[in-house]
Amino acid sequence: MNKPLKMLVGTSFALMLSFGFQAAHAQDDTAASAPAAKPTHKQKWHxxxxxxxxxxxxxxxxxxxxSDIRIVARGGTVTLDGTVQDQSQIAQAATVAQGVTGVKAVKNNLTMHEAGN
Incomplete structure (x- = not known):
């Protein structure tokens, strides 16, 4: 085989390998950028x-x-049910809950504890 033909075959082979590696790398990037798997029921509960x-x-x-407050979280929404000792604590409890990392919304159903109950 003559020298120019050997160079052409060698260069072609090198280009094919290069394109093959790029294609494989592109597939890896696609898989890595795919959305994460949907959380399971157990993971959501935890x-x-x-x-x-x-x-x-x-x-x-x-x-x-x-101790008289029931706290229920569902997907970042926190519901506060129950009673507090002082009227000012109703708004304060909602503000405190809203400040917790991961809380997206607060449903405040708290009432003031009535004396004798």
């Missing part, structure tokens, strides 16, 4: 449960008695 605990901890840290 995330909600963890968020409920974080909200309760924040309320306690801010001196809001939370």
């Amino acid at each position: 995330a909600d449960h963890k968020l409920e605990g974080q909200v309760r901890h924040a309320l306690t840290t801010h001196k809001i008695e939370s």
Whole structure:
């Protein structure tokens, strides 16, 4: 085989390898940029449960008695149900809950605890 033909074959082979590596790399990038798998029911439950605990901890840290407060988290929305000792704590509890990382919205259904009940 003559020298120019050998160079042409060698160059062609090198180009084919180069394009093959680029195509394989492009496929890897596509797979890496694909959306993450949808969380399972169990993963959602754990995330909600963890968020409920974080909200309760924040309320306690801010001196809001939370033993009569039911905290329910669903996908970042936190619902506060129950009673507090003082009227001012109703708004304060919602503000504290809203400040917890991961809380997207707060439904505040708190009422003031009536004496004798």
